[in-house]
Amino acid sequence: MGSTEDWWQTFAEEEEEFGLLVRLLRDYLTGNLNVTRRNQHTVGELKRRSCEATTVLPKRQKLLFAVEDKNFVDQVDSPEIVDDFELDQDEVVDIKDKDANKMTLKRRASQYKIKLLNLCREGKKLLVLDIDYTLYDHKCSAENRLERMRPYLHEFLSAVYAKYDIMIWSATRMKCVELKMGRLGVLSNPNYKITALLDHLAMISVQSDSHRTFYCKPLGLIWAQLPEFYNEKNTIMFDDLGRNFVMNPQNGLIIRPFRKAHLNRTSDQELLKLTQYLLAIAELHDLSSLDHRVWELYAEANTKKRRCS
Numbered sequence: 001m002g003s004t005e006d007w008w009q010t011f012a013e014e015e016e017e018f019g020l021l022v023r024l025l026r027d028y029l030t031g032n033l034n035v036t037r038r039n040q041h042t043v044g045e046l047k048r049r050s051c052e053a054t055t056v057l058p059k060r061q062k063l064l065f066a067v068e069d070k071n072f073v074d075q076v077d078s079p080e081i082v083d084d085f086e087l088d089q090d091e092v093v094d095i096k097d098k099d100a101n102k103m104t105l106k107r108r109a110s111q112y113k114i115k116l117l118n119l120c121r122e123g124k125k126l127l128v129l130d131i132d133y134t135l136y137d138h139k140c141s142a143e144n145r146l147e148r149m150r151p152y153l154h155e156f157l158s159a160v161y162a163k164y165d166i167m168i169w170s171a172t173r174m175k176c177v178e179l180k181m182g183r184l185g186v187l188s189n190p191n192y193k194i195t196a197l198l199d200h201l202a203m204i205s206v207q208s209d210s211h212r213t214f215y216c217k218p219l220g221l222i223w224a225q226l227p228e229f230y231n232e233k234n235t236i237m238f239d240d241l242g243r244n245f246v247m248n249p250q251n252g253l254i255i256r257p258f259r260k261a262h263l264n265r266t267s268d269q270e271l272l273k274l275t276q277y278l279l280a281i282a283e284l285h286d287l288s289s290l291d292h293r294v295w296e297l298y299a300e301a302n303t304k305k306r307r308c309s
């Protein structure tokens with residue numbers, strides 16, 4: 001056998017499907033990753049890149065040659081286990097302003113292709129929705145998938161469609177996003193259209209000085225690709241995990257998680273209430289100036305105002 005370098009080269013050529021991962025691993029192991037690239041390519045990043053090449057989800061991968069990075073929190077692995085750890089305001093500012101994180105976002109925005117299903121509509125605001133525990137209880141054991149669906153989902157989407165383009169962004173593979181939304185009838189409802197779907201490959205891993213590295217959903221990726229329609233002033237995102245907003249904290253609303261669907265599907269009214277909020281703020285020029293943490297107070301005050309007038 002030739003040199004180690006030759007072996008890696010041959011292996012990479014023969015195993016084209018794994019070539020990308022192999023090249024990264026080779027560089028990682030032979031020390032040819034410069035300092036910047038080492039910081040960019042954590043084990044999590046290697047797994048993500050491998051997933052792109054092989055469609056094997058990061059949680060199913062075991063990298064035999066790499067030492068697991070203990071500082072890496074992989075949301076795709078176990079979103080229900082990883083707590084929504086607290087990030088104080090200083091850290092949020094710190095994370096979104098870090099050059100390394102901004103570079104990662106810029107790179108991902110240039111690589112990832114948003115799956116557009118329908119035309120963007122001029123003058124509409126943008127609503128970005130998470131799936132698991134936001135619209136759907138994926139851990140519920142009910143055989144009928146409609147029983148895992150959050151109550152009023154179609155009513156909610158139908159009502160807000162008048163004012164918002166709607167995108168779905170989930171930390172899973174595109175096939176799963178399509179399957180879940182398709183089975184719930186979200187992709188074929190005559191009363192609204194979904195503008196686009198995004199999957200876990202559109203997410204980026206970010207680093208802060210005091211916390212572990214974790215994945216988030218940077219809205220900047222959408223704004224970079226569709227700047228004529230969407231920006232930080234007309235976008236709002238719902239997710240049950242607050243840290244997903246860390247690159248755009250002013251645009252995120254933490255929704256109460258929809259869990260235990262078998263117990264809560266007759267009482268959960270979150271989407272009904274959020275319909276009122278979205279319609280109440282729809283005419284505002286700048287959504288990012290709102291404090292979405294107090295959305296219920298805003299919606300209630302608006303309802304009272306309407307009753308009195």
Ligand SMILES: [Mg+2]
Binds near residue numbers: 134241
């Ligand atoms: Mg979720």
